[in-house]
Amino acid sequence: MEIREGAVEIEVPEQESEGVDDAVFFNPVQELNRDLTVATLRAYRDREPRASSYLDAMAASGIRGVRAAADGWEATLCDTDPDAVALCKRNLARNDLDGETAQRDVNALLHEELYDVVDIDPFGTPIPFADAAFANVRNLVCVTATDTAPLCGAHFHSGVRKYSAIPRNTEYHGEIGMRILLSALARTAARYDVGVTPLFSHATNHYVRTYLELDHRATDANETIEEIGHIHHCEDCLHREHEHGLIAHPPETCPACEGNRVLTAGPIWLGATSESAFVVRVGDHVTDDMGTAETARELTATIAAELDRPTHYDQHRLCRQWGVTAIGMDDFLDRLRAAGYGASRTHFGGTTFKTEASVAEIRAAALDDG
Numbered sequence: 001m002e003i004r005e006g007a008v009e010i011e012v013p014e015q016e017s018e019g020v021d022d023a024v025f026f027n028p029v030q031e032l033n034r035d036l037t038v039a040t041l042r043a044y045r046d047r048e049p050r051a052s053s054y055l056d057a058m059a060a061s062g063i064r065g066v067r068a069a070a071d072g073w074e075a076t077l078c079d080t081d082p083d084a085v086a087l088c089k090r091n092l093a094r095n096d097l098d099g100e101t102a103q104r105d106v107n108a109l110l111h112e113e114l115y116d117v118v119d120i121d122p123f124g125t126p127i128p129f130a131d132a133a134f135a136n137v138r139n140l141v142c143v144t145a146t147d148t149a150p151l152c153g154a155h156f157h158s159g160v161r162k163y164s165a166i167p168r169n170t171e172y173h174g175e176i177g178m179r180i181l182l183s184a185l186a187r188t189a190a191r192y193d194v195g196v197t198p199l200f201s202h203a204t205n206h207y208v209r210t211y212l213e214l215d216h217r218a219t220d221a222n223e224t225i226e227e228i229g230h231i232h233h234c235e236d237c238l239h240r241e242h243e244h245g246l247i248a249h250p251p252e253t254c255p256a257c258e259g260n261r262v263l264t265a266g267p268i269w270l271g272a273t274s275e276s277a278f279v280v281r282v283g284d285h286v287t288d289d290m291g292t293a294e295t296a297r298e299l300t301a302t303i304a305a306e307l308d309r310p311t312h313y314d315q316h317r318l319c320r321q322w323g324v325t326a327i328g329m330d331d332f333l334d335r336l337r338a339a340g341y342g343a344s345r346t347h348f349g350g351t352t353f354k355t356e357a358s359v360a361e362i363r364a365a366a367l368d369d370g
């Protein structure tokens with residue numbers, strides 16, 4: 001079956017063959033992820049014009065690598081599966097594009113060749129590929145993680161094992177998952193004296209995606225580690241606070257309600273998960289030939305406007321807690337702003353928001369009886 005994505009035409013396995021064990025993988029639902037990848041690579045080239053080589057580390061049909069090659073990247077498409085590599089070759093040829101292919105374990109390839117950009121898009125967790133990527137790549141590491149249940153704390157022990165961190169299943173679990181992933185990636189990079197700056201990160205129910213710019217000095221790695229710490233969350237009143245540092249000092253009781261059901265998550269990434277100006281550029285590089293252009297533009301606009309805070313709130317969850325009726329989000333955010341607090345929507349959900357106000361301050365500012 002042929003499909004068109006962006007500027008290229010790609011042969012992909014028939015959808016009916018999904019149940020066939022050895023079919024080359026293709027997921028049409030990841031089109032948004034791929035469109036945003038193309039836009040991010042364009043924005044990144046504006047930022048770092050010397051970056052030219054792109055490794056599609058787990059290529060499957062090769063759709064990412066082919067789209068990057070069509071945009072002028074020197075693309076290498078790697079997969080362990082010989083059928084996938086054969087399909088990658090056909091898809092490059094179908095679009096008259098040059099590009100290398102490699103039937104290799106990408107961890108081995110990364111230790112032999114130097115690339116400016118690597119795209120890690122595995123089944124489940126990316127952690128088995130993180131060491132080779134951070135030890136060897138020059139500029140940018142793009143990562144998808146589809147194991148959201150371990151990341152968010154829904155599969156607690158699996159999360160602890162894979163990410164060497166304690167996740168917590170709070171009402172902002174999507175953000176916890178993103179920050180647990182960033183923490184594990186940042187700590188891995190630091191082992192190679194590499195610092196990371198998240199340029200753009202987004203989360204859906206199905207996956208987390210992040211783009212990390214690398215800096216190759218020990219001092220950069222030290223600065224990265226300073227962005228790591230812990231979040232303390234009260235299950236009784238939803239108060240939360242954070243502290244930087246690798247050692248956690250959880251309060252014995254909640255400072256807001258004095259309850260004793262305080263959960264601690266970490267080590268977790270507390271720094272910015274995206275760079276706002278860069279995300280605006282990503283949105284500018286979304287083009288009308290992309291099937292998800294509208295969604296991609298909306299998502300980048302929302303993320304670019306998000307306040308830089310380590311957790312977010314959900315108005316509906318708070319209102320349930322307080323036994324009051326929720327109001328429209330615009331009104332709700334206006335009330336917070338009128339009371340002097342910064343407030344923004346987030347991409348984690350339609351009723352979610354970020355603010356520096358505490359739960360008690362939000363209640364006072366946003367409730368009619370406040």
Ligand SMILES: C[S@@+](CC[C@H](N)C(=O)[O-])C[C@H]1O[C@@H](n2cnc3c(N)ncnc32)[C@H](O)[C@@H]1O
Pocket residue numbers: 025026027030034057058059060061062063064078079080081084104105106107121122123
């Ligand atoms: C989720 S799919 C990739 C999807 C593809 N990037 C896309 O956008 O459609 C994961 C691929 O990784 C390949 N793979 C698994 N382990 C690998 C390894 N160690 N090195 C290279 N490829 C690997 C699998 O054969 C599979 O084709």
Ligand SMILES: [Zn+2]
Pocket residue numbers: 234235236237238239254255256257258259
């Ligand atoms: Zn409390």
